[in-house]
Amino acid sequence: MDAPMSRYDKVDLAYEFFKEKESLSESFTIKQLADATGWTEGACKTYPSKRWHQYIEKDGAQYTTSGISYLSKAEFRAVHSQKLQQVADHSTKGILLHKAKEFALLAVSVYNNPYTEFKTYGYIVNIIIAYTSLFHAIFEKKGTAYFYLNDNGTPKVIDGEEKAWELSTCASEYWQSGASPELANLNFLIGLRNKIEHRSLPAIDLAVAGECQSALSNFESLLVEEFGDEHALTANLAFSMQLTRISEQSQLDALKQMQKDNYKVVREYMETYRNDLNDEVVESQKYRVRAFLVPKLGNHAKSADMAVEFINVNALTEEELKDYEQAVAFIKGVENPFRLKPKRIVELVLKKIKGFNMPLHTKCWKYYEARPKGIDKAFKGEYASYMEGFDGYLYSQNWVKFLISELQNEDKMKAVKQQAQ
Structure with missing residues (x-):
């Protein structure tokens, strides 16, 4: 007797199909997807625009995937099952807001997954989706039109839907001064995603960890500022438990890796972008996080109201710094000032x-x-x-x-x- 079919069997086949196509940089047709999964061609035509639109791009009769290989099977199941639409507020704003929060958490999940080798690209793909949805929700709340128009003033339509602003346009509209560290942070990640989209470059993880952390912190601040404390992600997040200690040798190895020819395009982009920013932006924690993370020292042995806290080590006296030497570990992010050729x-x-x-x-x-x-x-x-x-x-x-x-x-x-x- 055959085993009963799981409701995720075809979803899992789609996941494996997409991963293979993405790894080979191959496009596919609706018929190929239907043959690989057992779904009807009608269903396969619907899913790319309704359930997987953030990861699937259409070019005529051909489709390509971007970012699915950075999702686990469980995460792809959640995307397919339209968990993002199971919200109490069924307005456009409510759905967009819930989607923004879900993809922010998905970005963190990808980044903190110890089995994810290339963390940065997977994180950036999902945090960009999160930010885009958050800005669209903000514009819905404010009544701001956020769709592209044709020359005659009618909405541009792609695959039957009005074409909404991409993240770079949304961010520029929101931070119109153009000088904010939050805007600089997002534009850096958008540009980096475009550079590494078809490259597997694990060595950049250490180089951009600070920008990734700032993007998440800025997202949380923007979310709470616009929609209130009840939408904060804090309750769903925990400090990442890293199993690998980043040694000086590991950092040197990563630096040497970054000098190889296949890193040239990404390396030059990172150097040029950062060097063109003014010092006030570069030094802002909203552009890039640089911090010590140490255990909090209580007044008494049993006072453990909080396990860890962030501190400014530069502000400590020598006596206070000695007290912190009993810490189990320092997680240190120090900016190297010598980076200009x-x-x-x-x-x-x-x-x-x-x-x-x-x-x-x-x-x-x-x-x-x-x-x-x-x-x-x-x-x-x-x-x-x-x-x-x-x-x-x-x-x-x-x-x-x-x-x-x-x-x-x-x-x-x-x-x-x-x-x-």
């Missing part, structure tokens, strides 16, 4: 100092002794440092500021130019 230094200084070029920059670092003339792998100065993995010297943003300040003085400029090569 000589070419980037020239580009930034040239914006303020006319005629600045690479030969002049060489004369500058020699004149001011910003770095050794030869290779010194142990060197770490005020403005430059030798970087393993890059196998050369990189410079800090402070070097840019110093050069601009110094070279505005004509006498200093003359003295530098007279420096022998």
